[in-house]
Amino acid sequence: MLFQVEMTVKLPPDMPAEQAAKIKATEKAYSQKLQDQGKWRHLWRVAGSYANVSIFDVEDNAELQKIVSGLPLFPYMEISVKPLCRHPSSIRDDDR
Amino acid sequence: MLFQVEMTVKLPPDMPAEQAAKIKATEKAYSQKLQDQGKWRHLWRVAGSYANVSIFDVEDNAELQKIVSGLPLFPYMEISVKPLCRHPSSIRDDDR
Amino acid sequence: MLFQVEMTVKLPPDMPAEQAAKIKATEKAYSQKLQDQGKWRHLWRVAGSYANVSIFDVEDNAELQKIVSGLPLFPYMEISVKPLCRHPSSIRDDDR
Amino acid sequence: MLFQVEMTVKLPPDMPAEQAAKIKATEKAYSQKLQDQGKWRHLWRVAGSYANVSIFDVEDNAELQKIVSGLPLFPYMEISVKPLCRHPSSIRDDDR
Amino acid sequence: MLFQVEMTVKLPPDMPAEQAAKIKATEKAYSQKLQDQGKWRHLWRVAGSYANVSIFDVEDNAELQKIVSGLPLFPYMEISVKPLCRHPSSIRDDDR
Amino acid sequence: MLFQVEMTVKLPPDMPAEQAAKIKATEKAYSQKLQDQGKWRHLWRVAGSYANVSIFDVEDNAELQKIVSGLPLFPYMEISVKPLCRHPSSIRDDDR
Amino acid sequence: MLFQVEMTVKLPPDMPAEQAAKIKATEKAYSQKLQDQGKWRHLWRVAGSYANVSIFDVEDNAELQKIVSGLPLFPYMEISVKPLCRHPSSIRDDDR
Amino acid sequence: MLFQVEMTVKLPPDMPAEQAAKIKATEKAYSQKLQDQGKWRHLWRVAGSYANVSIFDVEDNAELQKIVSGLPLFPYMEISVKPLCRHPSSIRDDDR
Amino acid sequence: MLFQVEMTVKLPPDMPAEQAAKIKATEKAYSQKLQDQGKWRHLWRVAGSYANVSIFDVEDNAELQKIVSGLPLFPYMEISVKPLCRHPSSIRDDDR
Amino acid sequence: MLFQVEMTVKLPPDMPAEQAAKIKATEKAYSQKLQDQGKWRHLWRVAGSYANVSIFDVEDNAELQKIVSGLPLFPYMEISVKPLCRHPSSIRDDDR
Numbered sequence: 001m002l003f004q005v006e007m008t009v010k011l012p013p014d015m016p017a018e019q020a021a022k023i024k025a026t027e028k029a030y031s032q033k034l035q036d037q038g039k040w041r042h043l044w045r046v047a048g049s050y051a052n053v054s055i056f057d058v059e060d061n062a063e064l065q066k067i068v069s070g071l072p073l074f075p076y077m078e079i080s081v082k083p084l085c086r087h088p089s090s091i092r093d094d095d096r
Numbered sequence: 097m098l099f100q101v102e103m104t105v106k107l108p109p110d111m112p113a114e115q116a117a118k119i120k121a122t123e124k125a126y127s128q129k130l131q132d133q134g135k136w137r138h139l140w141r142v143a144g145s146y147a148n149v150s151i152f153d154v155e156d157n158a159e160l161q162k163i164v165s166g167l168p169l170f171p172y173m174e175i176s177v178k179p180l181c182r183h184p185s186s187i188r189d190d191d192r
Numbered sequence: 193m194l195f196q197v198e199m200t201v202k203l204p205p206d207m208p209a210e211q212a213a214k215i216k217a218t219e220k221a222y223s224q225k226l227q228d229q230g231k232w233r234h235l236w237r238v239a240g241s242y243a244n245v246s247i248f249d250v251e252d253n254a255e256l257q258k259i260v261s262g263l264p265l266f267p268y269m270e271i272s273v274k275p276l277c278r279h280p281s282s283i284r285d286d287d288r
Numbered sequence: 289m290l291f292q293v294e295m296t297v298k299l300p301p302d303m304p305a306e307q308a309a310k311i312k313a314t315e316k317a318y319s320q321k322l323q324d325q326g327k328w329r330h331l332w333r334v335a336g337s338y339a340n341v342s343i344f345d346v347e348d349n350a351e352l353q354k355i356v357s358g359l360p361l362f363p364y365m366e367i368s369v370k371p372l373c374r375h376p377s378s379i380r381d382d383d384r
Numbered sequence: 385m386l387f388q389v390e391m392t393v394k395l396p397p398d399m400p401a402e403q404a405a406k407i408k409a410t411e412k413a414y415s416q417k418l419q420d421q422g423k424w425r426h427l428w429r430v431a432g433s434y435a436n437v438s439i440f441d442v443e444d445n446a447e448l449q450k451i452v453s454g455l456p457l458f459p460y461m462e463i464s465v466k467p468l469c470r471h472p473s474s475i476r477d478d479d480r
Numbered sequence: 481m482l483f484q485v486e487m488t489v490k491l492p493p494d495m496p497a498e499q500a501a502k503i504k505a506t507e508k509a510y511s512q513k514l515q516d517q518g519k520w521r522h523l524w525r526v527a528g529s530y531a532n533v534s535i536f537d538v539e540d541n542a543e544l545q546k547i548v549s550g551l552p553l554f555p556y557m558e559i560s561v562k563p564l565c566r567h568p569s570s571i572r573d574d575d576r
Numbered sequence: 577m578l579f580q581v582e583m584t585v586k587l588p589p590d591m592p593a594e595q596a597a598k599i600k601a602t603e604k605a606y607s608q609k610l611q612d613q614g615k616w617r618h619l620w621r622v623a624g625s626y627a628n629v630s631i632f633d634v635e636d637n638a639e640l641q642k643i644v645s646g647l648p649l650f651p652y653m654e655i656s657v658k659p660l661c662r663h664p665s666s667i668r669d670d671d672r
Numbered sequence: 673m674l675f676q677v678e679m680t681v682k683l684p685p686d687m688p689a690e691q692a693a694k695i696k697a698t699e700k701a702y703s704q705k706l707q708d709q710g711k712w713r714h715l716w717r718v719a720g721s722y723a724n725v726s727i728f729d730v731e732d733n734a735e736l737q738k739i740v741s742g743l744p745l746f747p748y749m750e751i752s753v754k755p756l757c758r759h760p761s762s763i764r765d766d767d768r
Numbered sequence: 769m770l771f772q773v774e775m776t777v778k779l780p781p782d783m784p785a786e787q788a789a790k791i792k793a794t795e796k797a798y799s800q801k802l803q804d805q806g807k808w809r810h811l812w813r814v815a816g817s818y819a820n821v822s823i824f825d826v827e828d829n830a831e832l833q834k835i836v837s838g839l840p841l842f843p844y845m846e847i848s849v850k851p852l853c854r855h856p857s858s859i860r861d862d863d864r
Numbered sequence: 865m866l867f868q869v870e871m872t873v874k875l876p877p878d879m880p881a882e883q884a885a886k887i888k889a890t891e892k893a894y895s896q897k898l899q900d901q902g903k904w905r906h907l908w909r910v911a912g913s914y915a916n917v918s919i920f921d922v923e924d925n926a927e928l929q930k931i932v933s934g935l936p937l938f939p940y941m942e943i944s945v946k947p948l949c950r951h952p953s954s955i956r957d958d959d960r
Contacts, residue, residue: 001252002140003275004149005336012301013876013939028185035187042151042191044098044180047925048869048932048945052183053100055138060193060252061335062277062288068336075301081336083195083275084140085254087148089124091131095138096254097924099947101816108781109204109267143253144197144260144273156865156924157815158949158960164816171781177816179867179947181926192926194332196341205396205459220377227379234343234383236290236372239445240389240452240465244375245292247330276332279340281316283323287330289444291467293528300493348385348444349527350469350480356528363493369528371387371467373446384446386524388533397588397651412569419571426535426575428482428564431637432581432644432657436567437484439522468524471532473508475515479522481636483659485720492685540577540636541719542661542672548720555685561720563579563659565638576638578716580725589780589843604761611763618727619762620674623755623829624773624836624849629676631714660716663724665700667707671714673828675851677912684877732769732828733911734853734864740912747877753912755771755851757830768830770908772917796953803955810919810959812866812948820951821868823906852908855916857892859899863906 001057002041002084002096003064007077008051026072034067055084097153098137098180098192099160103173104147122168130163151180193249194233194276194288195256199269200243218264226259247276289345290329290372290384291352295365296339314360322355343372385441386425386468386480387448391461392435410456418451439468481537482521482564482576483544487557488531506552514547535564577633578617578660578672579640583653584627602648610643631660673729674713674756674768675736679749680723698744706739727756769825770809770852770864771832775845776819794840802835823852865921866905866948866960867928871941872915890936898931919948 011020034040042055058064068079086096107116130136138151154160164175182192203212226232234247250256260271278288299308322328330343346352356367374384395404418424426439442448452463470480491500514520522535538544548559566576587596610616618631634640644655662672683692706712714727730736740751758768779788802808810823826832836847854864875884898904906919922928932943950960 003253003336004140004142011939031185032187042188043183043186044100044191045183045929046100047179047181047929048867048943050933050938053178053180060277061195061275064275065277065333065335065337069338074338075299079336081275082149083143083253083256083273084149085143085252085257087139087141089127090139091128092138095140099816099925107267141257143257144195144271146261146266156949157867157947160947161813161815161949165818170818171779175816177947179925179928179945181924181929196332196334203459223377224379234380235375235378236292236383237375237449238292239371239373239449240387240463242453242458245370245372274341275335276341277335279331279333281319282331283320284330287332291445291528348469349387349467352467353469353525353527357530362530363491367528369467371445371448371465373444373449388524388526395651415569416571426572427567427570428484428575429567429641430484431563431565431641432579432655434645434650437562437564466533467527468533469527471523471525473511474523475512476522479524483637483720540661541579541659544659545661545717545719549722554722555683559720561659563637563640563657565636565641580716580718587843607761608763618764618767619759620676620756620767621759621833622676623757623833624771624847626837626842628759629754629756658725659719660725661719663715663717665703666715667704668714671716675829675912732853733771733851736851737853737909737911741914746914747875751912753851755829755832755849757828757833772908772910799953800955810956811951811954812868812959813951814868815947815949821946821948850917851911852917853911855907855909857895858907859896860906863908 001060003056003058004082004084005054005056005064005068006046006051006080007054007071007073008049008079009073009077010050011076023072023076030070030072039063039067097156099152099154100178100180101150101152101160101164102142102147102176103150103167103169104145104175105169105173106146107172119168119172126166126168135159135163193252195248195250196274196276197246197248197256197260198238198243198272199246199263199265200241200271201265201269202242203268215264215268222262222264231255231259289348291344291346292370292372293342293344293352293356294334294339294368295342295359295361296337296367297361297365298338299364311360311364318358318360327351327355385444387440387442388466388468389438389440389448389452390430390435390464391438391455391457392433392463393457393461395460407456407460414454414456423447423451481540483536483538484562484564485534485536485544485548486526486531486560487534487551487553488529488559489553489557490530491556503552503556510550510552519543519547577636579632579634580658580660581630581632581640581644582622582627582656583630583647583649584625584655585649585653586626587652599648599652606646606648615639615643673732675728675730676754676756677726677728677736677740678718678723678752679726679743679745680721680751681745681749682722683748695744695748702742702744711735711739769828771824771826772850772852773822773824773832773836774814774819774848775822775839775841776817776847777841777845778818779844791840791844798838798840807831807835865924867920867922868946868948869918869920869928869932870910870915870944871918871935871937872913872943873937873941874914875940887936887940894934894936903927903931 031040039057040054041057044053046053056064056067127136135153136150137153140149142149152160223232231249232246233249236245238245248256248259319328319331327345328342329345332341334341344352344355415424423441424438425441428437430437440448440451511520511523519537520534521537524533526533536544536547607616615633616630617633620629622629632640632643703712711729712726713729716725718725728736728739799808807825808822809825812821814821824832895904895907903921904918905921908917910917920928
């Protein structure tokens with residue numbers, strides 16, 4: 001089941017550079033593991049921003065909540081969620 | 097080059113059913129031709145709405161404008177556009 | 193899987209009374225059938241408005257889309273959707 | 289008398305983990321006591337967020353105020369309130 | 385139990401003057417009957433607008449819904465509702 | 481001359497409890513003196529919030545400004561003001 | 577007593593030109609009479625729009641309401657009102 | 673050439689009183705000098721707020737920018753700007 | 769003197785195609801004449817929309833108003849205006 | 865390929881003057897180098913604000929992201945991006 005999630009990162013400007021670097025590294029590893037598993041299906045940067053557009057493929061709402069609230073950057077992000085489903089005009093098999 | 101485009105359809109409630117059906121059929125054909133060509137890369141329905149989330153893969157801004165303004169439903173839609181680019185944490189080759 | 197859906201009805205003031213009455217009757221029957229099936233779990237009027245707060249229990253996003261877009265009043269409503277899941281502090285078994 | 293209440297938690301990122309844990313534990317106990325009493329009728333997590341949707345069953349506006357303003361997380365939340373009442377299409381006896 | 389209700393009237397500019405006058409007369413009678421009964425406790429015009437601020441004193445949410453949805457101008461108004469209760473600093477006995 | 485004023489209090493979460501208690505006590509005394517004088521005509525809590533709805537009866541805009549800007553909580557509040565006047569349908573003598 | 581009022585005109589595009597011209601002429605006469613009387617103290621066009629910024633000098637809220645609701649264009653305008661008073665740094669005698 | 677400028681002051685609540693007093697005194701002197709020169713033509717307090725409505729009479733956009741960005745309170749204000757010009761219905765010679 | 773102006777066209781969907789074509793042709797001629805004169809300095813389409821971003825170079829606010837309100841599409845557009853001036857970091861002579 | 869970018873600077877009021885001056889100097893050098901290269905085509909100050917309107921001429925979305933996210937003031941700015949393309953009514957060769 002697919003969800004579009006948009007995340008905008010708002011790190012406090014006075015966060016020590018070292019702490020920021022550490023969170024970002026943990027976030028990257030966390031994200032890549034989920035991509036490997038096929039649960040984080042797409043991840044794009046929105047050009048000109050510190051934001052991304054992501055497509056998640058999860059079992060249900062509960063798994064979405066588990067994945068998103070587990071993001072190391074979760075406390076520093078504004079997040080919006082849209083549930084997706086197959087569009088009647090889509091010709092792509094995996095756009096379910 | 098990728099763009100995320102969100103479209104919300106607002107057909108006037110008093111449009112004759114036949115006219116609406118015709119526009120939607122033309123829209124479907126238009127959309128599927130662009131999907132075939134690889135220019136309309138993804139197309140999802142936003143669940144609980146008359147809206148979609150789409151990913152376009154175009155040459156440049158001008159081609160995006162040509163495709164979007166050519167949509168048969170263009171006069172009846174609210175449209176938002178986000179330019180996308182590769183995310184440094186993405187592991188997927190075609191998420192450029 | 194649960195979703196909260198808020199619907200605000202905006203009937204055109206010049207819709208003939210008979211037509212409005214007919215749509216509302218169809219909507220009521222449609223809604224009560226889904227309540228009977230357990231898919232429309234709760235339905236409340238928001239006091240002082242022509243709006244409701246609803247809780248749906250569906251298989252997945254696709255079923256939500258099918259039910260909501262099938263509402264006879266769908267072309268006349270503003271609709272917002274929130275995916276729900278179990279809250280770690282809930283003590284109620286069916287608040288999943 | 290029913291109210292829908294949506295709460296979004298905004299803990300300051302620099303709150304010490306121990307203090308946050310303590311507030312959350314107090315909040316959980318406070319919430320579960322009210323659920324036991326039947327006053328906090330439903331409690332759901334909004335998937336992909338640090339927010340909840342709740343349904344309260346209280347005597348009157350004053351009791352709602354007493355319960356909500358007594359929440360341990362009250363100073364850290366954005367809260368919206370909607371008064372609910374029976375929907376004419378509802379078939380569920382306790383959706384009053 | 386008190387509610388603050390703000391109503392903004394949006395009559396279609398092309399409504400025939402006679403029809404508008406009739407609705408307004410019915411609205412006035414409806415409003416004055418409820419004021420007589422003590423249910424519509426205050427009614428003020430917002431200066432420089434076609435809007436009012438009202439205070440209702442009703443049994444519960446259901447009665448508020450019954451009164452507000454019964455307003456002859458209901459289909460032509462934007463309405464917002466705030467539940468009120470006694471303020472701990474109030475010295476006025478009937479500001480409950 | 482009447483004004484509706486809505487005030488939402490936003491105390492910084494890290495304000496020492498003693499300081500907050502002192503400001504609130506001063507605010508209460510200030511408010512009750514103005515209520516005694518008939519200038520602060522109504523004061524209600526908005527249920528489920530740290531906000532109030534107030535009706536002021538003042539000589540002119542300048543007196544409104546003097547009273548509101550003199551509130552001990554003024555630096556910590558979001559405030560909106562609506563000038564009121566008699567509604568043609570009001571039957572209450574002092575709703576001028 | 578001064579009020580700043582901003583008015584944005586939204587004439588329906590299908591209003592017959594003759595009717596529009598007539599309303600605008602009546603509006604102009606109405607406005608100039610009030611300017612003559614000193615009640616409509618300033619009137620400026622907002623450059624690049626069909627909107628104005630006005631300063632009214634009236635007895636009280638009731639007179640503001642009488643003047644503004646009497647505007648021939650009143651049913652076709654979005655209007656916002658701000659009560660003004662003397663600024664402590666003003667050196668201009670009539671900026672009261 | 674005239675501009676309407678609205679300024680809302682947002683001083684950090686924890687700014688030392690002495691520092692705030694100093695900035696305000698500098699602001700007052702700065703403002704009164706410009707009023708003396710005829711460049712800051714009107715200055716009103718918005719009643720019930722820490723905001724003002726001002727009318728500036730400047731040579732061009734560049735002078736507006738120089739004056740506004742030179743305000744001692746500039747870093748602490750939300751500012752909106754509207755270019756003004758003569759209204760065809762104005763009868764006042766200096767409302768150009 | 770420079771202004772950035774953003775215009776979004778909202779033609780009524782039921783405007784006859786011939787009438788729309790005529791207005792657009794007039795608009796194009798009007799726009800190109802002003803571009804020739806150097807008053808409409810830049811004109812870009814916003815990709816994926818029926819909107820443009822324009823830079824005007826005019827004598828003063830009054831000339832901006834004259835040009836913008838004279839646009840054949842003026843009654844059908846949402847328009848926002850930003851006064852521009854030279855940026856201290858600009859190295860381009862005509863970005864004044 | 866052109867993009868309009870609007871940037872509003874929000875420096876924390878308590879940033880030491882020296883640190884602010886250093887960031888601004890770096891920003892200026894960074895900006896002027898990109899102007900020299902033809903990538904930052906226009907740069908204007910929005911009069912009455914700490915904001916700018918810029919036009920970038922880049923290879924693709926990825927280069928836009930690289931340039932904007934590399935701005936020394938990037939962590940302190942609110943940024944909005946609009947993709948531009950040639951307008952059919954433009955007569956200026958380089959407004960592509």
